[in-house]
Amino acid sequence: MTVEKFDAIVVGAGMSGNAAAYTMASRGLKVLQLERGEYPGSKNVQGAILYANMLETIIPDFRDDAPLERHLVEQRFWVMDDTSHTGMHYRSDDFNEPAPNRYTIIRAQFDKWFSRKVRAAGAIVLCETTATELALDADGKVIGVHTDREGGIIHAEVVVLAEGVNGLLGTRAGFRKVPKPEAVALAVKEMHFLPEEVIAERFGLSGDQGCVIEAAGTISRGMAGLGFLYTNKESISLGIGCLVSDFAATMERPYALLEAFKGHPSIRPLLAGSEIKEYAAHLIPEGGFKAIPQLFGNGWVVVGDAAQLNNAVHREGSNLAMTSGRIAGEAIAMVKSRGRPMTSENLSLYKAMLDKSFVVKDLRKYKDMPALIHTNSRNFFMTYPQLLSQAAQNFVRVDGTPKIEKERATTAAFVKARSRWGLVSDAVRLALAWR
């Protein structure tokens, strides 16, 4: 009896798994991809914004048939207190380019499309199959996976762990740890449906133009967190996420936070009359460079969220996932084409290539940011937003108070809340973490 053996098994059909499977299959490798959902995308949750460049590197003509919602022409950053927002808006006609830079997408639809490309490239995609454990030989080399289907081990030269932030296989095998509560954010999100023309009118958009709002402040009630609103063609993705450690400490209910965000006077009119069709929750890796686990070993590599490859400062996740999946696929194909075995030594090529890419360079740049935000969340997400709102209102409201008195009052409020030393210290620490 012959036992079928694959060159590679990819666990998971999200961004990183699809990129890895596509890259290897299109280079002629015999690839099996396992997905526990009914269809690719049925277990995946994201905001979601797609960065064109990283997908273009993998599928150059993706714009021809990928399900894209809107291309983004405007980005708003809001600092919020309970009744106000102080914002910076950036809008440019430059984004109305022939090959736009960023799009909103709906993951369940996008992942189905990406998976069709993976199949067309020659990979076998097996859905409704939960991989339960890695299979190891006596020397500890990964030789395949166990699944919840009958039939024993499925064998492969190498397993690509694209199993997401909450992946089981790598942690069960001891290759990496379950993320710490301070290294992951829990985000909750709703899909609000509105007619296309209503969305266009409310956000000043035409055609397939889109707008993004990202908001921080008292909406996270002193926890380290971020709210977001993304315009899709006929819907709005609205969500908020905070560190799991902060949720556990404050015992805030995530959906109560979401309800309060929806009810904020700056958000409420943007959603008025919408029909809600889905409520989702998902963890987001926030640990940054210092949380990246061992990336490869004998017979395995780990990619995407499972490897904590997420740039929280720039809110970039899926493009790091796609890029790490592509690079892992390229590295494996190179090892294979040289006729070498998938040992730890040979698979270290993946890490060497990833280190040279923007993925690790960007994460290294912000390596101190997660700890700074985590330990100062009350100042950054409660005190400063309130002070900023007071200062802006003080500046704008005309009430006969001499301007010099207004300025003094604003300065005094900042000094009283954080002290001169505290203000300087916060600024310096933020600058250092950003540098």
Place this chain on the structure above:
Amino acid sequence: MTTSLVRIEDKLYQNRYLVDTGRPHIKVRQHQSPSSNLLALTLVCPANCYEVNEDGEVEITADGCMECGTCRVLCEESGDIDWSYPRGGFGVLFKFG
């Protein structure tokens, strides 16, 4: 509670699930009094799967679970819960994600 004017049941009702009846993918270990993290789950779980029962124990009804992993991150290491994914095809099925 005044914090949640909207009932979580109404939110979860929007979602599509294929429940694996009689085979919950998460189990709470028997305990005398719940740990602080286990108790936190009664508020922090975004699907409100965890509740304190009459005996003061935290119990789980995993039917509405969105498989986010928050409870795993908070309670697996201490042994408070046993965490797995549902069998292939079962559990939450996002239409949009």
